[in-house]
Amino acid sequence: MNHFPEAWGRPRDDVYGAYNPSYLQTSGPKTHTSSPAVTGTSVIGVKFNGGVALATDNLASYGSLARFTDVKRLRVFGENAIVGFGGDVSDMQYIDRLLESIDIRENYSSHGNMLNAKNLHTYLSKVFYKRRSEFNPLWNHVLVAGYDGDGQPFLSSADLLGTTFSAPHLATGFGAHLAVPILRRLFPDEKPLEEVSKEQAIDALKQCLKVLFYRDARSLDKYSIAVITKDGIDLKENEQIESQSWAFAERVKGYGAQTK
Numbered sequence: 001m002n003h004f005p006e007a008w009g010r011p012r013d014d015v016y017g018a019y020n021p022s023y024l025q026t027s028g029p030k031t032h033t034s035s036p037a038v039t040g041t042s043v044i045g046v047k048f049n050g051g052v053a054l055a056t057d058n059l060a061s062y063g064s065l066a067r068f069t070d071v072k073r074l075r076v077f078g079e080n081a082i083v084g085f086g087g088d089v090s091d092m093q094y095i096d097r098l099l100e101s102i103d104i105r106e107n108y109s110s111h112g113n114m115l116n117a118k119n120l121h122t123y124l125s126k127v128f129y130k131r132r133s134e135f136n137p138l139w140n141h142v143l144v145a146g147y148d149g150d151g152q153p154f155l156s157s158a159d160l161l162g163t164t165f166s167a168p169h170l171a172t173g174f175g176a177h178l179a180v181p182i183l184r185r186l187f188p189d190e191k192p193l194e195e196v197s198k199e200q201a202i203d204a205l206k207q208c209l210k211v212l213f214y215r216d217a218r219s220l221d222k223y224s225i226a227v228i229t230k231d232g233i234d235l236k237e238n239e240q241i242e243s244q245s246w247a248f249a250e251r252v253k254g255y256g257a258q259t260k
Helices: 089-108 117-133 175-186 198-215 247-251
Strands: 038-040 043-048 051-057 060-062 065-068 074-077 081-088 140-147 153-158 164-166 169-171 222-229 232-240
Touching: 038 089, 043 081, 043 140, 043 153, 043 175, 043 198, 051 081, 051 140, 051 153, 051 198, 074 089, 074 222, 074 232, 081 089, 081 117, 081 222, 089 117, 089 140, 117 140, 117 153, 140 222, 153 169, 169 175, 175 198, 198 222
Parallel strands: none
Antiparallel strands: 038 060, 038 081, 043 051, 043 169, 051 222, 060 065, 074 081, 081 140, 140 153, 153 164, 222 232
């Protein structure tokens, strides 16, 4: 081996010949990711009187294989904002590094980090739209929770096309089909936000996570939940769905030999 530091780990040219990188060159088209490989599923968010609650499970699936069971998909930004990621895990890690660099730059500025959740959501939507316009999208659907510039609870989504949407309760992935109807039943539009307590929001998220565990094959009974209030962020990343059991299957009748 060559003993010069800049060539450590490379075979000696005088013995094996010079390295030829020509095989890496191609005349084919530039390619981008056309489908995600390792993905996380639903993110669920609910506004309540004085804050926002956000929850995800801790599973990352490799295709249809429940491969990684300890992937945290809630990321804290600053003192009053959290981003929940659904979709591709590698793109989630890229966005996480991007937000970390912004957070460091903001904190080293003269005025300190003054970005609120609404600013963060606007920035992420522009990032998604830019990548989509380059035909190299970030395969994620995120929820941003926290406070806006007026100190009001903020909850909004952004997807890989840069499309944004805001509502008192939101969900991504399969949760958009299973969790949102539950949240609409618990918190109808005619019910003002002032009547929704923190305990009600947390209980609703746990109920949605339990339904997703039973009905979504890409979900898990271990989850992370964050509650954002004026007092700060309470993040718990190793929670377990209580009393989860398949015992109810014994009472399902009418299939196979079991007819009564």
